[in-house]
Each structure stands twice: as C-alpha cells, then as structure tokens.
Amino acid sequence: MSEIDLSKLPKGGKGFTHDFATDQTIFKGVPWGKAMMWIFLLSDTFIFSCFLISLMTARASTTAEWPYASEVFGLEVFGANVPLLLIAIMTFVLITSSGTMALAVKYGYEKNRKMCALLILATAIGGLTFVGMQAFEWTKLIFHEGIRPWSNPFGAAQFGSFFFMITGFHGTHVSIGVIFLFIFARKTFRGDFDAGRRGYFTSMKSDYRAIEILGLYWHFVDLVWVFIFAFFYLW
Amino acid sequence: MEQNNKKTTTHNIGIYLWIWGLLFVFSTFSYMVDWFDLQGLLRWSLIIFFMLIKAGLIMAIFMHLYWERWAIVNVLLWPMTAILVFVAIMTAESQYTFFTRALFFVMGG
Numbered sequence: 252m253s254e255i256d257l258s259k260l261p262k263g264g265k266g267f268t269h270d271f272a273t274d275q276t277i278f279k280g281v282p283w284g285k286a287m288m289w290i291f292l293l294s295d296t297f298i299f300s301c302f303l304i305s306l307m308t309a310r311a312s313t314t315a316e317w318p319y320a321s322e323v324f325g326l327e328v329f330g331a332n333v334p335l336l337l338i339a340i341m342t343f344v345l346i347t348s349s350g351t352m353a354l355a356v357k358y359g360y361e362k363n364r365k366m367c368a369l370l371i372l373a374t375a376i377g378g379l380t381f382v383g384m385q386a387f388e389w390t391k392l393i394f395h396e397g398i399r400p401w402s403n404p405f406g407a408a409q410f411g412s413f414f415f416m417i418t419g420f421h422g423t424h425v426s427i428g429v430i431f432l433f434i435f436a437r438k439t440f441r442g443d444f445d446a447g448r449r450g451y452f453t454s455m456k457s458d459y460r461a462i463e464i465l466g467l468y469w470h471f472v473d474l475v476w477v478f479i480f481a482f483f484y485l486w
Numbered sequence: 487m488e489q490n491n492k493k494t495t496t497h498n499i500g501i502y503l504w505i506w507g508l509l510f511v512f513s514t515f516s517y518m519v520d521w522f523d524l525q526g527l528l529r530w531s532l533i534i535f536f537m538l539i540k541a542g543l544i545m546a547i548f549m550h551l552y553w554e555r556w557a558i559v560n561v562l563l564w565p566m567t568a569i570l571v572f573v574a575i576m577t578a579e580s581q582y583t584f585f586t587r588a589l590f591f592v593m594g595g
Contacts, residue, residue, distance in 0.1 A: 257555070260555075262555070262556075263556055264556060266555050266556050266557065267555075267556035267557050267560055270555060270556075270557035271557060277557055278555070278557055278558045278561075279555055279557070280555065281554070281555075281558055286558065289558065289562055293562055293565060293566070296566060296569075297565075297569070300569045300572070304569075304572055304573055304576050305576075307573070307576060307577070307580065308576045308579065308580040308583075309580075310580075311577065311580035311581065311584060312579075312580040312581075312583035312584045312587065313584075313587075314584065314587050314588060314591060321520050321523070334520055334521065335517065335520050339513075339517045342513050342517070343510065343513060346506070346509045346510060346513060347506075349506075349509070349544065349548060350502065350503075350505075350506035350509070350548075352548075353502045353505075353506070353547075353548045354499065354502055357496050357497065357499065357502065360496040361496055463550070466548075466549075467549055470544055470545075470548045470549045471549075473544060473548075474541055474544050474545065474549075477537055477540045477541050477544070478537060478541070480513075480516070480537075481516065481533045481534065481536075481537035484520075485516060485519060485520055485529075485533045486530070486533060
C-alpha cells in the first residue's frame with residue numbers, strides 16, 4: 252500500500268509519536284483495509300462488552316437464584332452427566348479453526364495458493380461445525396429443557412434472554428464468517444489472489460493481504476468466544 | 487515492497503503451532519476449573535487469569551499485534567481498557583439495584 256520503508260522509522264514509543272506527528276498515513280505499513288477491519292472490530296468489542304456488562308448487571312442485581320450453567324449445559328454421556336461437555340468441544344473446535352486460519356494467512360503471504368486455500372476451507376468447516384453444535388445446543392435447551400427468553404425452570408428469569416442474545420449474536424458472527432471463508436476459499440483455489448482478479452463486490456484487485464483481514468475477523472470471533480466461555484458458561 | 491512484506495508478515499510455522507497448543511492447554515485448564523467445581527474467589531480469579539492469557543495470545547500472535555507499530559496498537563488497546571470504567575460503574579449500579587430490590591421484598595414496598 253504505502254512505499255515507506257518501515258525499518259528506517261523509529262520504533263516503540265518514539266515510533267508512536269513519530270507516526271502521529273506525520274502527515275497523511277498514521278498507520279505506517281498498514282493497508283487501509285486492515286486498519287478499517289481493526290476499527291470495526293474495536294466497535295464490535297464495545298457491542299459485545301455491552302452484552303456481557305449487562306449480563307453482569309442482571310446477574311448481580313437479581314434476587315433470584317442464577318441458573319448454574321455447569322448443570323444447565325451438561326451433557327449426558329453413557330448415563331453420566333458431564334458438565335459443560337458440548338461447550339468445551341465447541342471451544343476446542345473454534346480454537347482449531349483459529350489455528351488453521353493463522354496458518355492460512357501465513358501461506359497466503361508466502362503465495363502458497365493450494366495450502367492457503369485448503370486451510371481456509373478447513374477453517375470454514377470448523378466454523379460450520381461450531382454453528383451446527385450451537386444449533387444442537389439451542390434445540391436441546393428450547394425443546395427439552397424449556398428455556399425461554401422470559402422464563403426457565405432453573406432460576407432467574409433473565410437467564411434465557413441473555414443466553415439467546417449473547418450466544419445468538421456470536422453465532423451470527425460465526426455464520427457470517429463461515430460464508431466469507433467459503434467465498435475466500437473459492438477465490439483462492441481459483442487463483443484470484445495470484446492474478447489480481449477484480450472482486451465481485453468492490454471491483455478492486457484481489458490481494459493476499461485480504462486473507463489477513465479476513466483472518467483478523469475470524470480470530471476476533473474466537474476471541475469473543477473466550478470471553479463468553481469465561482463469563483457466561485464458567486462464571 | 488515485496489521483500490519488506492515478507493520480512494514483516496510471515497513468521498516461522500513453529501510459533502503458530504506453539505500458540506495453538508498453548509490455547510488448547512489453557513482452554514483445558516479453564517474447563518478444569520469447572521470440572522473440579524472450584525468455587526468462590528479461586529474460581530473467579532482462575533477463570534479471569536486463563537481468559538486473559540488466551541485473549542492475549544490470540545491478539546498478540548494470531549492477530550499479529552505484537553509485530554504492528556505502536557501507533558495502531560495504542561489506538562486499539564486504550565479504548566478497550568476504557569471498558570473497565572464501564573464495568574466499575576455498572577457494578578455499583580447493580581449493587582444499588584439489588585439493595586433496593588432486597589429492601590422491597592423485606593419491607594413490602
């Protein structure tokens with residue numbers, strides 16, 4: 252994007268004041284698409300924090316007993332109730348897909364078309380598995396446990412609305428990510444990023460840096476799950 | 487440009503596999519917190535500890551923040567810390583709400 256030689260610029264705190272004191276581009280060596288993705292993710296962070304903070308507020312201010320997630324989300328395996336089993340598997344699936352995404356970005360920059368495309372495809376399949384398991388979890392909770400946004404048999408009535416809102420909003424992010432991962436896997440297989448073929452949406456030339464930007468989004472989805480896992484399921 | 491790009495954005499595959507493995511390990515640890523049914527302050531501190539380590543690893547290595555210039559790192563991380571102020575405000579607020587509710591149930595309005 253920019254022609255600046257980053258190795259000649261000051262680093263660390265000095266670099267910070269230097270970059271902010273210069274004209275034109277503040278984020279040296281950062282393609283605008285990446286900067287915009289980061290700023291979008293920052294705003295998304297605020298949205299997810301609002302959800303999690305309101306969960307905290309509801310939980311701390313209710314006089315009713317808060318449902319014990321460990322039991323609510325337990326799964327029966329061979330007659331024994333294993334706490335949070337499905338959620339743990341979902342966590343590992345999402346981390347795995349994050350790992351394959353990180354490798355896809357690496358191979359993308361090395362212009363290794365096949366490895367990159369295969370890893371993006373693996374990431375997409377991991378994401379799809381996650382969404383599938385979430386659908387299973389929702390079905391179980393709605394039809395077998397009778398959890399509703401306004402009531403549930405386990406305790407505080409607010410529990411359901413927070414569960415559906417937080418995991419639903421996260422699941423939406425995962426689903427959107429999966430769609431884009433499949434699109435990018437196809438584009439990579441076809442060699443769009445090598446040929447610089449123009450995109451269907453922005454009509455700009457394809458560039459392997461786009462894969463890092465997609466990767467940022469995907470890692471963010473994983474990042475949010477880390478917080479949801481901690482505050483909603485484990486707390 | 488190409489040369490520069492190579493130097494700054496691709497890293498040894500080892501580091502990604504290491505971080506991947508660490509994320510698995512720390513996820514297992516945080517699951518163990520629930521498995522062994524730890525309660526109280528120990529549970530909460532361990533949950534937050536493992537959560538922050540995982541979040542840090544993902545952001546620093548997978549999202550490449552460790553290699554970015556300070557300009558963008560600071561622009562991203564400072565607003566995120568501002569969330570803590572919001573958490574503090576809502577903690578006070580929720581305690582007040584709990585207090586008024588408890589009072590209502592005891593005194594009957």
